[in-house]
Amino acid sequence: MLVKTFGGAVHGVEARTITIEATVGKGTKYYMVGLPDNAVKESLRRVESAITVSGLRMPKQKIVLNLAPADIKKEGSAYDLPIAIGILAASGQLEGADVESYFIMGELSLDGGIHPIKGALPIAMHAYDSGFKGFILPMANAREAGIAEGLKVYGMTSLLEVVGLLKKTQIFEPIKVDIRAEFLKKAALYEFDFSDVKGQENIKRALEIAAAGGHNAILIGPPGAGKTMLAKRLPTILPPLNLLEALETTKIHSVAGKIPESTAIITERPFRSPHHTVSDVALVGGGTHPMPGEISLAHNGVLFLDELPEFKRTVLEVLRQPLEDRKVSISRAKFSIDYPSSFMLIASMNPCPCGFFNHPEKDCICLPGIVQKYISRISGPLLDRIDLHVEVTPVNFEALADNQNIESSLAIRERVIKARELQIQRFKEFEQVHSNAEMSSNQVRNICLINDKAQALIKDAMEKLGLSARAYDRILKVSRTIADLEQSIEIEIEHIAEAIHYRSLDKEKWN
Incomplete structure (x- = not known):
């Protein structure tokens, strides 16, 4: 007897249908075809134990399983449940x-329990787009899958429950998630706030400005000046995720298996802060079993790279294309995958190995040439793609001891939203x-129009600082954002001047 069950395989951040065909006939061996990896091949041992322990009968006959389409490699343990149901x-x-009306996915334990996928x-x-009646999957993933409105999602804890549902001997209610209510209930709930930061008004x-225009920024300053503290609070002044952005972000985290069981939809902008020992594959994505990297997990949010010069050069260079294209393309001999990666890059660094170059009170003990060698660990093309270079100075005692009211993230966010x-x-x-920040060069020329005085100021800055054409575009983009914060239709000369001020690493003292 031939039976078909259906599951799914994830390719990038999209899924495709996998058909599991099962036949039981004369003979005694198990056969599995359709390009399964080792985890899928091992499923027969888990399936046999789960069926037996659940009080069901494992056929002692020849079992042939075909996972179609046969030219796509099947990976992972999530096919255990559809294989068991097929047998x-x-x-x-x-x-x-009616097994053919459902998508079925789940990893089986030896006692018949179902683990998350x-x-x-x-x-x-x-599954919803393909017209299936419902989706049977582990209870731990039920709320996450319940976001797909119009699809009946059944969260199961054991193989016996799945059998009871399919034979209609047990009644289970599908999981219902009101994604709009869920979204509004948890939207923009942050642990941190800019009111915690004393002083540093110029850095705020x-x-x-970075938040208002989606610009990348780098913070340069001595240890303990508050660079990490400020960066962690950046998501709190970004506009709240809209529903479409929340769904995009949730989908990426779902593929990576990083959604908590209690959460149906991600409502906060992501903040990813990988350690400086991260590999280029972990940052960008890919691998033997392709997965999204840190830059995709930061999609619609912030990627924070603390102590930027300590990252390997090869790791930093892979950021250049995603920063421009807002997506990353992973190409290998056997597959090609695109992951979205529209994020704000916020980096921080000490000005030199000892940390006190250009410090107002402490002396730098680095040997001549060491400062420039330290800065040069970050390539010029990467620095060109960072719009704001911000010098962070230590906070004095008077500012730390001042208990007056400090502007909250909410007040700043209102200006950013406008x-x-x-x-x-x-x-x-x-x-x-x-x-x-996402404007193309052509759009910059058409939108960021400036008068002759402002043009002369940029020309003077480019000649003195040796700025590139890309840096010229960055200055115009930042000046447009500064004008937007002031609700100004025209870009004024003071907006240009402030934008040029945020090119610290291009200044003579750093060279």
Whole structure:
């Protein structure tokens, strides 16, 4: 008897249908075909134990399993459950069960329990688009998959429960998730706040500009000046995720298996802070079993690289293309995958190995040439892609001891949202552009128009600082954002001057 069950395989952040064909006939051996990896091949031992312990009958006959399409490699343990159901149905133990109307995914334990899987959300969305009646999966993934509105999602804890559902001997209610209520309930709940930061008003201003235009920024300053503290609070002044962005972000984290069981949808902008020992594959994504990297997990949020010069040069260089294209393409001999990676890069660094170059009170003990050698660990092309270079100075005692009211993240976020609203209107005809930082060179020329005095100021700055054409575009983008924060239609000369001020690493003292 031939029976078909259906599951899904994730390719990038999208899913595709995998058909598990099972037959039971004369003979005694198990056969599995369809390009399974070792984890899938080992499933027969888990399936046999789960069926037996659950009080069901494992056929002592020849079992042939085909995972189609046969040219796609099947990876992981999530096919255990559809394989088990296929074997039970092919051996006549699920008579009358409508197994072909459901997507079925889950890893089986030896006692028949069902463990969670990765990629439940994209698989659920694909199941709905493909016209399936429902999705049977582990209880731990049920709320995540329940986001796919219109699809009946059943969270199961054991193989026996799945059999009971399919034979209709047990009644289970599908998981219902009101994603809009869930989204609004948890939207923009942050642990940190800018009111915790005393002093550093000029740095807060720079980060407000970065947030308003989606610009990349680097903070340069001595140890203990507050660089990490400020960076961690940047997500709190970014505009809250809209529902579409939340779904995009949740899908990526679902593929990576990083969604908590209690959470149905990610409502906070991601903040990823990988250690400086991270590999280029861990940062960008890919690997033997392709997975999103840190830059994709930071999609619609912030990627924070603390102590930037300590990262390996090869790791930093792989950031250049994603920073421009807002996506990363992983190409290997056997596959090619695109992961979204529209993130804000925030980096921090000491000005030199000892940390006290250009310090107002402490002396730098680094030998001549060491400072420039330290700075040069970061390539010029990468620095060109960072819009704001911000010098962070230590906070004096008076500022630390001052207990007056400090502006909260909420107040700053309101100004940022107003600036972003102007940009949404400005770029409403451009589907791929949502903020000033995403403008192309052609759009910069058409949108960031300046008068002759402002043009002369930029020319003077470029000649003295030796700025590149890309740095010229960055200055215009930042000046447009500064004007947006002031609700100004025109870019004034003071906006240009402030934007040039945020090119610290291009200044003579750093060279």
